[in-house]
Amino acid sequence: MPSPVPSATDAATGSAPTSDPGSQADAASARAATAHGRASTRRRHPWRRRVLVLLLALALVAAAALALAVQHRQEQERLGLGAVSAPExxxxxxxxxxxxxxxxxxxxxxxxxxxxxxxxxxxxxxxxxxxxxxxxxxxxxxxxxxxxxxxxxxxxxxxxxxxxxxxxxxxxxxxxxxxxxxxxxxxxxxxxxxxxxxxxxxxxxxxxxxxxxxxxxxxxxxxxxxxxxxxxxxxxxxxxxxxxxxxxxxxxxxxxxxxxxxxxxxxxxxxxxxxxxxxxxxxxxxxxxxxxxxxxxxxxxxxxxxxxxxxxxxxxxxxxxxxxxxxxxxxxxxxxxxxxxxxxxxxxxxxxxxxxxxxxxxxxxxxxxxxxxxxxxxxxxxxxxxxxxxxxxxxxxxxxxxxxxxxVPEDRVQVDALIEDIGAAVPTADDLATPGGVVSTVGNLFSQINPLQVLYxxxxxxxxxxxxxxxxxxxxxxx
Structure with a gap:
């Protein structure tokens, strides 16, 4: 039997023509499964979007409430109200x-x-x-x-x-x-x-x-x-x-x-x-x-x-x-x-x-x-x-x-070393304001001393x- 004439798509892609009914059925099944997956995804994900919208709304409400509370407290302070009583x-x-x-x-x-x-x-x-x-x-x-x-x-x-x-x-x-x-x-x-x-x-x-x-x-x-x-x-x-x-x-x-x-x-x-x-x-x-x-x-x-x-x-x-x-x-x-x-x-x-x-x-x-x-x-x-x-x-x-x-008085040794190292890594106060200055200072601080102990x-x-x-x-x- 002569081969079927290839379709335009087959010709463009160079793929072999498909005429097997079983293959066509498999392709249709795959398309149906993909469509079902999309529908399932659409059914599963709306609640996530709703939660995100709800959280955003709650954040906006909280921010507005905090702004109002701050404004109210500032007004109370201006009027001398809302604090433990003590004469000015x-x-x-x-x-x-x-x-x-x-x-x-x-x-x-x-x-x-x-x-x-x-x-x-x-x-x-x-x-x-x-x-x-x-x-x-x-x-x-x-x-x-x-x-x-x-x-x-x-x-x-x-x-x-x-x-x-x-x-x-x-x-x-x-x-x-x-x-x-x-x-x-x-x-x-x-x-x-x-x-x-x-x-x-x-x-x-x-x-x-x-x-x-x-x-x-x-x-x-x-x-x-x-x-x-x-x-x-x-x-x-x-x-x-x-x-x-x-x-x-x-x-x-x-x-x-x-x-x-x-x-x-x-x-x-x-x-x-x-x-x-x-x-x-x-x-x-x-x-x-x-x-x-x-x-x-x-x-x-x-x-x-x-x-x-x-x-x-x-x-x-x-x-x-x-x-x-x-x-x-x-x-x-x-x-x-x-x-x-x-x-x-x-x-x-x-x-x-x-x-x-x-x-x-x-x-x-x-x-x-x-x-x-x-x-x-x-x-x-x-x-x-x-x-x-x-x-x-x-x-x-x-x-x-x-x-x-x-x-612990022996902490003096670590404090002296820390101050020297920070001074070397961060030569000026302006350098402290840079990201590198902050990283160097914090890194030296936590690597060389126990901050809680030193604060004693x-x-x-x-x-x-x-x-x-x-x-x-x-x-x-x-x-």
Whole structure:
């Protein structure tokens, strides 16, 4: 039988003609199976699309709800509503001891070393200190400031809805005989949602702080009004502000103070200026004294605020005379690129640092950062006589907190090596802002140290124990 004539398709493809009925049936079956598969796919996949659409709709609703909640909270803050009640104006410390002169008072605060349990430290106080030379280091005043810096951190719990925590600052300052206090800045800066609001709105360049006053009398009967400023350390979204070093070019300057700390310090100085002006009126500020203290971010902010108060004594609008400005800070980060930090104008600022603590080493000195005033260093691993001093510190910590000291002084070796390696890998602060700089910094951080362990050396309670275990001669000027 002659072969069938090939079709156009067969001719075009060069395929052999197919006339087998069985083959045709198989092809039809395959096409039917493919069509069935498509139909099955269409039947199976619509629910996935519907779920995706639903999830997208829920995300949009959640985003809209969050935006409305943030807007509502901002309006509440503007009106002074929706927060744990606390007057905006300074209020009298009704339970103030009214104590004057020299005395010792018990002051309570919380510490992470005991799971946020309350501990109590005896604080020696003397009103006569504020008639002495502020450039002469006062170890008893430094001890008192170390405790009050920790109290500033503990105060946050009082400003959280539903908390039964006491007002630690109010109780501490009442015990020290202060007359009134303002802790208004803790409002809207202590609730979790408020920290979310600050993160979303980019308003995290702030701190919480207290301002309290006391009329003090000197050995010759002279009087001053002491303004104590105690600044809280990093909290919630404020950790982001710790990374906001700023850019001098934005200010058309060669160097600036760390922007995140600078903004917080400016708020405090403006607050003090308003309050002091209202208090002294036409009497002038000649009998005003200022005391600044803080730990970590609070230390950086206190350091800058004190330096600005020092600067103002050189102009027409001083907050207080230079001889009446005092400042003690603890675990203070590097905070400025200015080359005037060592000027005698700032000799009334003392920064106490733990060699095993990484926080005072950041931002890096090799990037041009430093602190105003004078640095004093606690004993560090490898120093002569360290073992005996550390034994005293451990005993003091156990007596104070009721638990063993958690920090490992040998971490100093790893911290020193880490800072050197980061400086080599990231030569400038501008390099840190690059993807490579971030990767190098994070890589070095997690490969060389145990961050959680190293942070034990940053605890306020560790600094307090060291301060109580040492005398002034055992602190070393930074090299």
């Amino acid at each position: 104006a300074p209020r009298a410390l009704e339970h103030s001891s009214g104590r004057t002169g020299a005395f010792t008072a018990d002051v309570s605060f919380t510490t992470m070393a005991t799971g946020a349990a309350t501990v109590t430290a005896p604080v020696r106080w003397d009103d006569a200190w504020f008639f002495e030379d502020p450039t002469a280091y006062n170890h008893d005043l430094a001890r008192a400031c170390a405790v009050l810096s920790a109290v500033a951190n503990a105060e946050s719990a009082y400003y959280q809805a539903g908390s039964t925590a006491p007002a630690y600052l109010e109780e501490a300052l009442a015990a020290l005989g202060f007359d009134d206090i303002s802790t208004a800045s803790y409002r809207y800066r202590s609730e979790i949602f408020d920290e979310v609001v600050d993160f979303i709105t980019g308003t995290d360049d702030v701190v919480a702080y207290s301002v309290a006053t006391k009329r003090v009398t000197g050995p010759n009967g002279q009087e001053k009004t002491l303004y104590l400023v105690s600044v809280r350390g990093s909290y919630g979204a404020e950790w982001l502000s710790d990374l906001n070093m700023g850019d001098a070019a934005h200010y058309e300057m060669q160097a600036i103070d760390h922007e995140g700390f600078m903004r917080a310090a400016n708020e405090i100085v403006d607050d003090l200026a308003r309050r002091i002006t209202a208090d002294v009126q036409d009497a002038g500020t000649g009998d005003v004294a200022l005391l600044f203290c803080g730990h970590s971010r609070g230390a950086a902010t206190a350091n800058l605020a004190a330096s600005y108060a020092d600067d103002m004594t050189q102009g027409l609008r001083a907050l207080a005379p230079l001889e009446s400005i005092y400042c003690y800070t603890f675990a203070t980060p590097e905070l400025t690129q200015m080359d005037t930090v060592g000027d005698a104008l700032y000799d009334n600022i003392f920064n106490i640092l733990n060699p095993s603590d990484i926080v005072p080493r950041m931002p890096l000195a090799s990037w041009g950062y430093a602190r105003y005033g004078r640095d004093l260093t606690l004993p560090g691993f490898g120093d002569e006589g360290f073992d005996e001093r550390f034994a005293r510190m451990r005993a003091t910590f156990k007596e104070l907190c009721g638990v063993e000291n958690p920090y 050396g940053h605890y306020p309670s560790v600094y307090i124990a060291w301060m109580y275990a040492l005398d002034a001669a055992e602190l070393s000027p930074a090299s």
